[in-house]
Amino acid sequence: MSQSFPQRDERLGKKVVYQIYIRSFNDSNGDGIGDLRGITQRLDYLADLGVDCLWITPFFPSPQNDNGYDVSDYRAIEPIYGTMQDFEELAREAKARGIELMLDMVFNHTSTEHEWFQKALTGDPTYLAYYKFVDAAPDATAKNPGPPPTNWQSKFGGSAWEYVPGLNKWYLHLFDVSQADLDWDNPAVRAEMAAILRFWRSKGVGAFRFDVVNLISKEPAFEDDLEGDGRRFYTDGPHIHEYLQELVREGDIDGAVTVGEMSSTTLDHCIGYTNPSRHELSMTFSFHHLKVDFLGGDKWALTKPNIEQLRDVFRNWQEQMAVGGGWNALFWSNHDQPRPNSRFGDTDRHWYESSTLLPTCTHLMRGTPYIFQGEELGQTIADYTSIDQYRDDVESINYYRILQERGLTPEEAFRVVHARSRDDGRTPMAWDDTRNAGFTTGEPWIGVVGNYSTINAKTECADPQSVRAYFKHLISLRKAEPVIQTGDVRFVDAPIGKVIAYERTLGNVRLLVQCNFSGNRQPALPTEGGELLIGNYPANATDVSTLRPWEARAYIWR
Ligand code: GLC
Ligand code: CA
Numbered sequence: 273m274s275q276s277f278p279q280r281d282e283r284l285g286k287k288v289v290y291q292i293y294i295r296s297f298n299d300s301n302g303d304g305i306g307d308l309r310g311i312t313q314r315l316d317y318l319a320d321l322g323v324d325c326l327w328i329t330p331f332f333p334s335p336q337n338d339n340g341y342d343v344s345d346y347r348a349i350e351p352i353y354g355t356m357q358d359f360e361e362l363a364r365e366a367k368a369r370g371i372e373l374m375l376d377m378v379f380n381h382t383s384t385e386h387e388w389f390q391k392a393l394t395g396d397p398t399y400l401a402y403y404k405f406v407d408a409a410p411d412a413t414a415k416n417p418g419p420p421p422t423n424w425q426s427k428f429g430g431s432a433w434e435y436v437p438g439l440n441k442w443y444l445h446l447f448d449v450s451q452a453d454l455d456w457d458n459p460a461v462r463a464e465m466a467a468i469l470r471f472w473r474s475k476g477v478g479a480f481r482f483d484v485v486n487l488i489s490k491e492p493a494f495e496d497d498l499e500g501d502g503r504r505f506y507t508d509g510p511h512i513h514e515y516l517q518e519l520v521r522e523g524d525i526d527g528a529v530t531v532g533e534m535s536s537t538t539l540d541h542c543i544g545y546t547n548p549s550r551h552e553l554s555m556t557f558s559f560h561h562l563k564v565d566f567l568g569g570d571k572w573a574l575t576k577p578n579i580e581q582l583r584d585v586f587r588n589w590q591e592q593m594a595v596g597g598g599w600n601a602l603f604w605s606n607h608d609q610p611r612p613n614s615r616f617g618d619t620d621r622h623w624y625e626s627s628t629l630l631p632t633c634t635h636l637m638r639g640t641p642y643i644f645q646g647e648e649l650g651q652t653i654a655d656y657t658s659i660d661q662y663r664d665d666v667e668s669i670n671y672y673r674i675l676q677e678r679g680l681t682p683e684e685a686f687r688v689v690h691a692r693s694r695d696d697g698r699t700p701m702a703w704d705d706t707r708n709a710g711f712t713t714g715e716p717w718i719g720v721v722g723n724y725s726t727i728n729a730k731t732e733c734a735d736p737q738s739v740r741a742y743f744k745h746l747i748s749l750r751k752a753e754p755v756i757q758t759g760d761v762r763f764v765d766a767p768i769g770k771v772i773a774y775e776r777t778l779g780n781v782r783l784l785v786q787c788n789f790s791g792n793r794q795p796a797l798p799t800e801g802g803e804l805l806i807g808n809y810p811a812n813a814t815d816v817s818t819l820r821p822w823e824a825r826a827y828i829w830r
Contacts, residue, residue: 274760275597277548284554284599284640285757287529288747289374290323291644293607294331294353295339296700299712306700306711308354312362314703317729319369321648321740322747325529326366327374327481329607331359335385337450339607339664339698341483342383346468363476374479374529375472379465380487381451389452395439402461404444404453406433406494412440422494424502427535429670432502446487446506448666456488456515462522469523479529482553486534486541489515508534508541516545516552530554531601531640539589543596555599555640561585562609565616572671572688577616579789583772587763590637590774594761600639604630605647610696614653617822618791623650625822628742628808632824633772633787635746638761643743645701649732650739653696655722659686664718668693704730745806753805755781755828767795771819782829788819795819802827 298310308331318326330340331353340350349356363373382389391399406421412435420433421442426449433442434449444453454461469480489509497505520526530553532545542556564581567573593600604612613619617626627650635641654661662668668689675685690696695718702724703710709724721727732738750756759776766773770790776783784802788794796819804811807825819825 274591274594275547276758276760277597278758280548280554280599281758284529285638286751287324287640288322288635288750289325289327289531289601289640289642290318290321291327291329291606291642293329293645293698295329295717296698296711297645298701298703299714299716302712302714303352304712304714304717305352307352308349308358308362312358312365315362315365315369315371317733319371320733321643321744322751323371323643325372325374325479327376327479327531327642330376330378330483335383335450336664337383338448338666341378342381342385342448342451343378344383344385345387346377347471360475367476372478372529374481374531375477376481376483377465377469378483379454379468380484381445381447381453384450384452393436393438398460400439400441401458402455404455404490405439405441406444408435408440408442410440413437417442422502422505423496424505428667429674444490446484453490454488457490457492457511462515462518466519466522469519469525473524473528478527480525480531482530482532484535485516485532486512486537486545488512503536507536508538512541513544513550513552517550520551520553526551528554531557533557535559539592540596542589542600543593543598546593546598547596549597555601557601557603557606558589560589562604571692572675574688574691577789579772580769582616582789583763583766586633586637586772587774590639590761591763594638600637601642602634602637602639603642603644604634605644605697606642607644607698608694609644610692611651611653612647613650614696615691616789619650619652622791622822623652624739625808625820625824627739629787629789629822629824631743631746632785632806632808632826635750636756636776636783636785636826637774638759638776641746641750644697646697646699648740648743649702649727649729651699651702651727652721652723654690654693654699654719656690656695656719659689661719662689662693662695665693665695665698668695702728704728742806742808749806753783753828754778755783759783764797766797770794771796773797780830783826784828785824785826786819787824788822791821793818793820796825799825799827802829 295306297306300309332343333345333350334340388399388402409418412418414437417435424432426432486508489511490506532553534556545552565577567575613627672689700711700716700720705725709720732740755776755778759778762775764773773786805826805828
């Protein structure tokens with residue numbers, strides 16, 4: 273039996289969130305980089321799509337070593353993205369269209385250019401205590417610092433520790449060397465973060481995403497990980513729930529829409545993070561469904577997506593989160609993932625069907641759907657042919673080298689990076705078929721995908737049969753149908769492996785969703801007496817007993 277929280281379920285179950293990767297969304301001043309005014313210029317497009325909330329990736333001052341996820345000041349605007357006036361105008365204009373802004377809070381680490389870290393580097397004990405510094409051996413030198421405190425690996429490759437000769441200490445960076453992990457065991461750090469939230473609350477911000485927030489509480493003693501890369505010592509750590517509760521309380525965000533990005537998390541923890549009785553977060557992103565094409569669990573080893581495994585992950589997270597009273601963020605895509613239609617579908621032969629099957633599968637689930645810019649157009653992965661075209665993804669650039677050190681040829685390493693790079697989805701939003709897809713009048717910071725002359729917003733807005741029109745339909749169904757918003761969920765054992773099917777129920781209403789994740793015909797489930805609610809093949813041609821290549825159909829009984 274699932275636990276429902278009627279008010280929460282209805283509030284979150286009606287929403288659709290749209291993610292803007294600000295750098296690549298729309299450039300208003302011709303410098304080749306997207307910006308806040310660029311977003312304001314496109315609000316009508318977003319309002320027309322029907323989304324409720326815009327998650328905007330970080331636009332705070334930052335050296336941009338990780339495209340803004342390396343924040344050097346949490347209370348100001350990075351000049352390349354605009355000014356505080358631009359932000360306020362965007363917030364006002366969004367509100368006028370019934371759209372809320374969701375800010376991206378990067379609280380696990382700061383940029384090493386943040387004034388706190390800079391003060392720490394001078395030896396100031398107050399600020400040394402803001403980070404995870406560990407003494408080096410007395411005889412350590414810059415040339416010969418000795419072994420780092422633990423064998424933990426950075427998520428972007430290499431050691432998670434950096435030696436600072438002037439202090440004779442190491443500091444922890446789970447990500448890039450310029451992203452130093454904060455010490456959340458220090459109450460002063462927790463108070464700083466809550467104050468930052470209150471600052472944005474006072475500007476009217478009502479929604480927040482928390483970057484890798486389940487990594488903030490680390491085991492107090494640093495020890496080598498003899499089984500893995502160290503993550504078990506800091507993922508969903510000892511005080512994580514307590515620190516989140518405190519942040520929510522002191523940051524005054526209990527009523528806000530919040531989502532935590534949870535790296536390598538567990539279902540039980542996500543129930544804890546999102547069950548309303550705990551006053552932590554509204555919902556969580558978990559990533560297990562996006563690892564079903566990692567060979568042996570390794571992101572940098574390619575294999576085809578395992579659809580049976582995908583179904584098991586969805587079943588488990590859908591059904592068990594409902595039982596525990598938790599709430600899922602539903603997504604295939606974000607700025608860290610390759611475009612999902614290229615990855616899970618067949619964009620060469622069935623571009624439209626693949627690009628619409630995927631959102632049918634997730635948008636009708638229990639939770640809150642997220643759309644990553646361009647996903648609603650069916651944008652495909654970058655068509656780059658050389659490593660130089662991968663501009664800013666520190667992870668890809670590191671792994672291109674690491675894969676070659678592991679023995680791959682440059683061509684093989686490129687093939688892997690091409691399939692897995694975070695830049696694959698960071699290409700400019702395709703607005704129209706003019707030069708640079710209408711993203712900028714200057715030179716885009718990263719190359720546009722070649723197919724923008726057909727896959728673009730202008731063309732698709734004019735076509736009632738487009739991928740975008742299909743997304744718009746899905747969004748309007750969520751607004752209209754209580755069974756989608758708050759219904760219970762149960763997975764169906766589909767007759768064969770490549771179909772993912774589930775039912776939603778609310779009172780006497782039943783919804784059945786079935787998705788054929790393959791290029792072959794598959795037997796369909798019985799749907800007698802049901803009304804076809806949505807499908808990605810022309811309705812009049814529907815043969816009820818089979819699902820065609822990449823076909824998705826949902827039926828409703830009332
Ligand atoms: C999250 C962000 C990613 C960033 C990382 C470190 O995973 O989504 O883009 O690099 O955190 O902040
Ligand atoms: Ca710009």
